[in-house]
Amino acid sequence: xATTQTNNSLLAAIFKSNSSDxxxxxxxxxxxxxxxxxxxxxxxxxxxxxxxGFAENVVTVIGLPFPILFTYCAxxxxxIGAGFLALGLFTRLSALSLVIxxxxxxxxxxxxxxxxxxxxxxxxxxxxxxxxxxxNGGGLFSIDNLIKKKFEPSAD
Numbered sequence: 668x669a670t671t672q673t674n675n676s677l678l679a680a681i682f683k684s685n686s687s688d689x690x691x692x693x694x695x696x697x698x699x700x701x702x703x704x705x706x707x708x709x710x711x712x713x714x715x716x717x718x719x720g721f722a723e724n725v726v727t728v729i730g731l732p733f734p735i736l737f738t739y740c741a742x743x744x745x746x747i748g749a750g751f752l753a754l755g756l757f758t759r760l761s762a763l764s765l766v767i768x769x770x771x772x773x774x775x776x777x778x779x780x781x782x783x784x785x786x787x788x789x790x791x792x793x794x795x796x797x798x799x800x801x802x803n804g805g806g807l808f809s810i811d812n813l814i815k816k817k818f819e820p821s822a823d
Contacts, residue, residue, distance in 0.1 A: 683803035704753035711745030755809020
């Protein structure tokens with residue numbers, strides 16, 4: 668019995684949000700989560716439209732091996748990860764995959780453009796928003812919150 672309750676507590680902790688219980692905050696958190704996700708999905712779709720071009724012009728330039736593979740990884744992180752983030756499903760893991768993708772984008776822009784504000788600004792703002800979701804979770808209006816309730820230890 669104690670092992671089951673410990674496992675349920677661990678699962679509840681994984682899906683639990685660290686953010687405020689204030690309902691206005693939760694509504695804004697939901698809106699930001701959805702917008703930051705939906706705006707990212709088009710980037711992944713753009714990569715899939717020209718996989719060889721992105722692989723050659725971006726992945727090869729920054730020196731990663733297997734450029735086609737990494738192009739697909741980035742594209743699907745931006746499509747599936749952002750989709751899950753919008754739903755608030757596996758929020759922390761989804762946000763972490765997007766943070767990694769954006770850190771690679773920041774590195775690319777620094778390598779190619781130097782300290783040019785425009786390209787760095789977008790990737791940096793995306794990465795900062797995803798870091799917030801990786802740390803704080805999906806919030807009250809997320810699928811993670813529904814899952815957490817299932818595994819929360821009961822007061823009995």
